[in-house]
Each structure stands twice: as C-alpha cells, then as structure tokens.
Amino acid sequence: MADENKKAAKCFQHGNKAMQAGNWDMAVQMFSQCAKLVPHNLTYRQLLRNSTKKKYDENKKGAGTLAKTKLISLRSKVKKLKKAEEWEEAMALAEEGLLLNPWDAQLNVDVAECSMALDMGEVARFAYMEAVKAAEKDKDIHLAFAELLENRGEFSEAFKIWERVAKIDPKDVNVSRKLSALAARQATADANFEGAETASEAALHKNFAKDSRSTHGQEGDTETALRHQIRREPEQVEHYIKLARHLKQSKKYEESYEITKTALEVSGGDPGIREQLEDAELLLMKHNVDLAKERANETGDPDHRKQVAELSKEWRARRIEVLSSREQRHAQNMNVKIELAELVMQLQEWSRAIPLLQKASQDPRLKTRALVMLGKCFMYDNKMALAKGQFERAVPGLNAESQPETYKEAHYLLARVCEETGDNEKAITHYGEVLVIDYDYKDANARMEKLQAS
Incomplete structure (x- = not known):
C-alpha cells in the first residue's frame, strides 16, 4: 500500500503540472492512474472527473456520437459484473466509461454502488452527487442518494435531496412523511456522548432549526402552548417532538423521555424517532449520574461514591x-x-x-x-x-494553535513509542515539540533530559 501511495503521489505531481498547463489529456491520464492506485482517495477521483470535463470543454456530452457504441457495451458489462458482485472490476469499467462521458448518470451511479460495496463512503457520496447533477429529474437516483446520506448520518443533506424529490414528484405521498421524519432527527458532526448532549442531539440543520430554537416568551414555544397543539392535532408527530425538545431545554429530562416515547407510538415506530428516544434515555441517565456526583461531593459518603460508579457503568454500557x-x-x-x-x-x-x-x-x-x-x-x-506508524501519520495534520491538547498528546505518545523502540533521536525531537507548547507537560522534560544525557 505504501508503494502504491508513492506511485500515486508522483502521478499526482505530473497531473497537477499538466492541469496548470491546460494539458487535459495528460491530466486525465495521470489522475486516472492515481484513482486506480489508491481507489479510496476522494481527491484523486474529483480531480479526474473535473479534468475529464475540461478535456471535453464542459460540453455535457463527452466524446459524443463516436463513443456511444462503446458506452452501451461498457454499461452492459458493468451491469453483469455488479450482478455477480465483482465490484472492483465493475468500478474499473464504469470509470473507463466516465473517461468517455463524465456526465453519464448511470455510470456515476455504478461507481457509487460499487464504492458502497467496497466500503468507500466518500467516493460513493461524490459519485451520487455527480449523478444527480447529470439527471436532475431522475427520482430513483435522488432517492438512492438520499438513502446514502441518511445512512451516513448527514440528515440535513438528505433533507435537501428529499425536497428536490418533492419537486420532481409532487404527488408522492411519502415525501411529506420523510421530510417530517428527517426534521425530527437531530444530526451531528462533532459532538460525542461525553458532552451535555448525545451524538444525534448535537446539531440541527438550518432548514428546520428554527423550530428548535429557544425563543422564550413567544407564542407557541411555551410548554402550555405546545401541549395545546398536541390536543388539537394528536396525530401530528412534530408537535410531540417540539414539546420533547422544549422539555429537554428546560432540563425536564424524564418528561422529555416520556413525550418522545409517545411520539414513537404516534409515528408507528419511525426509526429516526426511535433513535431520539434512545438519546432521551441516555440524556436522562447522564442527568442521574450528574445528580449522584453532586450528592457524593456534598456528603463525601463512600456509599454515594459507589452509587456514582455503578450509575456511570450502566450509562456507558447503554x-x-x-x-x-x-x-x-x-x-x-x-x-x-x-x-x-x-x-x-x-x-x-x-x-x-x-x-x-x-x-x-x-x-x-x-x-x-x-x-x-x-x-x-x-x-x-x-x-x-x-x-x-499511526502517530507519524497523525502529527502532520495537527495544529498546535487549534488543537493544543491533541497536538501535545500525539507528540508525547509518539516520543514514548520512539523511546521504547530505541529511536532516541526522534523521541527527543517529539518531546521538544511538546515542550515548545507546554514546558510542564507530564514528564516530557525529564525524559528528554535523560535521553540527551545518554
């Protein structure tokens, strides 16, 4: 794998120079080689596709009529290979077809499906994005892309695609239900379960964040008003979700959990709301841990500290x-x-x-x-x-200003590993990186001095 990365890096350099010179044939050739050598690298795939489009002057047709016969043959072969689950071969042929027409929607879908089977989610996402651009009215492609986004946890992006499906087929009765379910799901990118909120509670997409913001004092956002909405329209799941969210913001975690449980029943077991119920349960468990910690700190009672440990263990297990x-x-x-x-x-x-x-x-x-x-x-x-090897791959991507703690920890641990494996020179270097940021970090200074003395 290391040799393939090195070869790809050389091809990338040649491709980059060709791209800057406007030599699109050479750029396509080099980036195509990059994508073959390191298939999971999204950047190579993007550069290949963009260069191929430039090669054909952005004509949206590719090589034109001369390539039609070959494309028909390639599509047929790709279909057979996919049916036989020979994903790598199918992807290679689909990419060959995209060299003739990078705007071919079906071939982009083929690359996406092969990528998913090969566990290359980023490439699949990119390929589906290209496919929906090429086939703006194709409902099936949009639905497949939306499903991928939802499975990746990108609920806000899936929401956008379903909005486009609504325009493609205004009569589809499933659209409003799906939009409602996605609006009820809370997407996350950075939060984790250690924080004040659980992973799927961390962030809401701007298309539906307005409903969840706390606007104290405005009509419709008080608990009484929200309960009134439920009494008036008990079949509307959104009302329960809004009330559960309001109760959570008011730190009424147990009530929020119970209302979410009702929302799940009203929804008929919607998977997204089931996950929200799990999140509400975890938040309630965390709240109980926090209360137990407060009591243990106040009393200093060993039994209370034991209870904290037991509750924390149960919370982590769940x-x-x-x-x-x-x-x-x-x-x-x-x-x-x-x-x-x-x-x-x-x-x-x-x-x-x-x-x-x-x-x-x-x-x-x-x-x-x-x-x-x-x-x-x-x-x-x-x-x-x-x-x-892992630490050495990680440290170039760290920034001492924006990620000071991770930066220090990674360099310190890498230094410890180098010390353990007898690479003292590198150990000194990485201890030095730590000390420049934090002179008192753990025992980095003492270890560095000991190594220098030896």
Whole structure:
C-alpha cells in the first residue's frame, strides 16, 4: 500500500503540472492512474472527473456520437459484473466509461454502488452527487442518494435531496412523511456522548432549526402552548417532538423521555424517532449520574461514591449498546464508529476499537483524530511499531494553535513509542515539540533530559 501511495503521489505531481498547463489529456491520464492506485482517495477521483470535463470543454456530452457504441457495451458489462458482485472490476469499467462521458448518470451511479460495496463512503457520496447533477429529474437516483446520506448520518443533506424529490414528484405521498421524519432527527458532526448532549442531539440543520430554537416568551414555544397543539392535532408527530425538545431545554429530562416515547407510538415506530428516544434515555441517565456526583461531593459518603460508579457503568454500557446498533444500521456514519471506539477503548477492548477507527480514518474530517486513537490502541496493546506508524501519520495534520491538547498528546505518545523502540533521536525531537507548547507537560522534560544525557 505504501508503494502504491508513492506511485500515486508522483502521478499526482505530473497531473497537477499538466492541469496548470491546460494539458487535459495528460491530466486525465495521470489522475486516472492515481484513482486506480489508491481507489479510496476522494481527491484523486474529483480531480479526474473535473479534468475529464475540461478535456471535453464542459460540453455535457463527452466524446459524443463516436463513443456511444462503446458506452452501451461498457454499461452492459458493468451491469453483469455488479450482478455477480465483482465490484472492483465493475468500478474499473464504469470509470473507463466516465473517461468517455463524465456526465453519464448511470455510470456515476455504478461507481457509487460499487464504492458502497467496497466500503468507500466518500467516493460513493461524490459519485451520487455527480449523478444527480447529470439527471436532475431522475427520482430513483435522488432517492438512492438520499438513502446514502441518511445512512451516513448527514440528515440535513438528505433533507435537501428529499425536497428536490418533492419537486420532481409532487404527488408522492411519502415525501411529506420523510421530510417530517428527517426534521425530527437531530444530526451531528462533532459532538460525542461525553458532552451535555448525545451524538444525534448535537446539531440541527438550518432548514428546520428554527423550530428548535429557544425563543422564550413567544407564542407557541411555551410548554402550555405546545401541549395545546398536541390536543388539537394528536396525530401530528412534530408537535410531540417540539414539546420533547422544549422539555429537554428546560432540563425536564424524564418528561422529555416520556413525550418522545409517545411520539414513537404516534409515528408507528419511525426509526429516526426511535433513535431520539434512545438519546432521551441516555440524556436522562447522564442527568442521574450528574445528580449522584453532586450528592457524593456534598456528603463525601463512600456509599454515594459507589452509587456514582455503578450509575456511570450502566450509562456507558447503554451507550455502547445504542452505538453498536447504530453502527450496524448506519455503516457509512463514521462519527458513530469513532464514538463507539472511544467507549470500548475505556474498557481496553483494543481489538474491537481498531477496525472501527481504521474505517473512521478514511473520513477526511475524522482522519487525524482516528489516527491518534489508533496509535493509542496499538501502543496499549504493546504493538509499538504499528503505534509509531499511526502517530507519524497523525502529527502532520495537527495544529498546535487549534488543537493544543491533541497536538501535545500525539507528540508525547509518539516520543514514548520512539523511546521504547530505541529511536532516541526522534523521541527527543517529539518531546521538544511538546515542550515548545507546554514546558510542564507530564514528564516530557525529564525524559528528554535523560535521553540527551545518554
């Protein structure tokens, strides 16, 4: 894999120069080679597609009539290969077709479906995006893209695609129900279960965030008004969701949980609302842990401290149970994988955390964090060479100003691993990176001085 990355990097350099010179044939050739060598790299795929479009002067037709016969043959072969689940071969042929016409909607869909089968979520997302651009009126492609986004936990983006489906087919009775369900789901990018809110409660898409903002004193946002809406229209799930959210903001966690439970019954078991009920349950459990901590701190009673430990253990076990289920249902949602990995690492279940983090590291937004966590897993599992590799991949992506704690921890742990493996020169270098930021960080100074003295 390292050799393939090196080869791809050289091709990328040649492709970049060709692109700057406007030599689109050469750029396409180089970026095509990059994508073959490192298929999961999204950037290579994007550059390839953009360069191919430039090659054809953005004509939206590609090579034109001369390529039609070959494209028909390629589509037929791709279809057979997909049916036989020979995904890599199918993708290679689909990419060959896209070199002739990068605007071909079906071939882009083929790349997306192959990418999903090969666990390349970012590439699948990009391919579906290209497909819906090429086929703005194709309802089936839009629905497939929306499903992918929802499985990845990108509920706000899925919401947008369903809005487009509503315009394509205004008579579809499922659209309003789906929009309602997506509006009820709370999407997340960065939050985790350790914070004040659970993962799927962290952020709401701007299209429906207005309903969830606290606008104290305005008509319709008080608890009384919201309960009145439910009495007036008991079949409307949105009213229950709004009330549950209002109760949560008012820190009435138990009532919020009960109302969400009713919402699930009214919805007929909607999966999105079921997840909200799980989140409400976890938030209630966390609230009980916090109350127990306050009492234990006030009394200093050993029995109260024991109760805190027991409640915390139950809370973590339930979070692991919830996330394990979601990780299966939303295989493309890398946020769930990294949160689950963080929890099982607390139990020192390194072999369970490692594959989750390896997949999460494929997401550019989570790559650095996942690599640091992978390094820890390998380090604590006494696989120092593997730990060193992960930390070395992580540190170039860290910023001392925006991520000071992670920056210090990663360099410190890498130094410890280098020290353990006898690479003292590198250990000194990485301890130095830590001390420049924080001179009193753990025992970095003492360890560095000892190494320098030896």
